[in-house]
Amino acid sequence: MTPRPTSHRDEALNATKLRVAERRQSLLVLALTLPAIIAVFLVIVIPVGWLFSLSFLDSNGELSLVNYEKMIAYKSYLRVFKTTFNVSFLTTFLCIVIGYPLAYFLSQIPRKYVGLFMLTVLLPFWTSLLVRTYAWLVMLQRNGLINNFAIDLGIWDAPVKLAHNLNGTLIGMVHIMLPFLVLPLYAAMRRIDRHALQAAANLGATPVQAFWQIFVPLSLPGVVAGSLIVFVLCLGFYVTPAVLGGGKVILVSMQITAILEDQFNWGAASALGVVLLVSTFAVLLVASRFLKLDSVMFGRR
Amino acid sequence: MTSDTAASLSISVTELTKTYGKIFALNRVSIDVKAGEFLTLLGPSGSGKTTLLMAIAGFNRPDSGRICFGDEDVTVLPPHKRGVGMVFQNYALFPHMSVFENVAFPLKLRKIPAEEKRQRVTEALRTVQLSDFAERGIDQLSGGQRQRVALARAFVFGPKILLMDEPLSALDKKLREEMQIELKQLHRQLGVTTVYVTHDQREALTMSDRIAIIDHGELTQIGTPREIYNAPANHFVASFIGESSFFPLTKDKSGALQYAGVTVGEVPNGATHDNWTLVIRPERLSLHAPKTSKINDKIYFSGEITELVYQGETAIVMMVMADGHSLTARMNTRAGNDVDSLMGGQNLLVGIDKKDVIIIPGEAS
Secondary structure, X not given: OOOOOOOOOOOOOOHHHHHHHHHHHHHHHHHHHHHHHHHHHHHHHHHHHHHHHHOOEOOOOOEOOHHHHHHHHXXXXXXXXXXXXXXXXXXXXXXXXXXXXXXXXXXXXXXXXXXXXXXXXXXXXXXXXXXXXXXXXXXXXXXXXXXXXXXXXXXXXXXXXXXXXXXXXXXXXXXXXXXXXXXHXXXXXXXXXXXXXXXXXXXXXXXXXXXXXXXXXXXHHHHHHHHHHHHHHHHOOOHHHHHHOOOOOOOHHHHHHHHHHHHOOHHHHHHHHHHHHHHHHHHHHHHHHHHHHHHHHHOOO | OOOOOOOOOOEEEEEEEEEEOOEEEEXXXXXXXXXXXXXXXXXXXXXXXXXXXXXXXOOOOOOEEEEEEOOEEOOOOOHHHOOOEEEOOOOOOOOOOEHHHHHHHHHHHOOOOHHHHHHHHHHHHHHOOOHHHOOOEHHHOOHHHHXXXXXXXXXXXXXXXXXXXXXXXXXXXXXXXXXXXXXXXXXXXXXXXXXXXXXXXXXXXXXXXXEEEEEOOEEEEEEOHHHXXXXXXXXXXXXXXXXXXXXXXXXOOOOEEEEOOEEEEEOOOOOOOOOEEEEEOHHHEEEEOOOOOOOOOEEEEEEEEEEEEEOOOEEEEEEEEOOOOEEEEEEEOOHHHOHHHOOOOOEEEEEEEHHHOEEEEOOOO
């Protein structure tokens, strides 16, 4: 058979028609995503851009870096950021310590009981944040439930300071953040192939060895995913630390409120917001490096 | 591999019973696997064959019974102390480790020195033809390669018993057939006692020294592939292996068994069954024109062709007998058989060698 002579004028069968159909389809897809793109633009891009531009204006509305210069000049700002990251790290760490065994337990029991136990994690999650925070205050304060019980039982003699300090802040925050760690971690643990652990046992691993050498490494992507969510949420958390910290633990979010309420200084508040946003992105960037490393280690999916 | 003095251990399963609720997954199953033997547990899904394998591996605890490896009673021994190698159906490789680390895992647990570990892993990978893949991640391997890694990992630590749970079921047909031969060669090379679970009768026939047929949690028959195929113990075995036709037999006063007035055999000595069934293997038949002269060593039935299926090396000829029973013949398509001249509706004489006649107790269903 001789090859059919082709020139660019002599087009292949239906090539134009098919190309047009292809283009029409991609236009349609674009048209369908347009509402979402517009919504994102209106709700996220414009406000953040506005915030960003505000931070570069001084009190007279002139372009200047005064808001950022003040942040460097006053040590208190640095301290607030330090506290914010400290509290976020500690909360994330405590969430892992408490959440990992919980997620492990949930992943090991038969599926039909998971709903019941998951409810204990989710029920508080569904109730008002403010209600939970004040409930903790009731329990933790000087004459609160915990102190009264402990003193009645003779565990300690004088009331222990549980609220209005770092302790209270952490207890409240860990309780509220726990579901954000447990849910992705549980999902990751459920995905671990039960047979991989059987294989480990078959190859001579004791249950403890199988847990540390197979289960834990395979659950790490879930730990990383959950920790990131918790950490980022903590960085901007306001209600719980404000109530349970009793003014002793000042986070960036509280500082922003203070500036707005006391000085009505939008520029300074915006600058704080921008720095918090940038540092959050920095954390995510570092973490994504780490995550990429993970996906190489654990497979693409 | 290292040539151990005793490279393999026998397995002795005695009256093993396991129930799930009221259902017997295993009902007083006793099987002896000889040292170095390749035994296949064959049965349909849900027959209990995997339950039995998992009990041997130690992953499920039977309700009663005994499992011995050699002279050692391992019935209550946890899986990590049994020292058997196992290949799982979905391979169960460790996705966070490289090929090398996967295969080295059992050696690492046994605290084998680094140099020897490297040597043994390299040798195991060479045995399964994956020498160039040691540093690959598991997600960079094809199904067949994963299969080989799982295999290397299962034998690298020199287990005396190797268990395989439908290891080839996820592979495509061509690769599966290649791997069957490779597994068989590997078994010969390692000399390790192997228990292999499959629901694929052809795979069982291809690979096994002996086949144990399991149905509804009970051991139905155990024997070499030839014994199982040529002398099935009952209807289940006969229908599960091969694509046979079944004809009910009538017994006359002298004890001769007949079908359509033709005597096909006699009731075996001492047998007390009332009903008997004739089993006909499709490839053991010959087709003749209705008026052909008959040979003494053969018996003949007449029937009509209902369907012809051409499959390349063979053709399936479906027929219906005078009493309505259907018969399947599989003919080689060589010119001498004249398969191409057959047509639906044609009347033929079907011949079968008397030695190829299989008679089993029970009714034809």
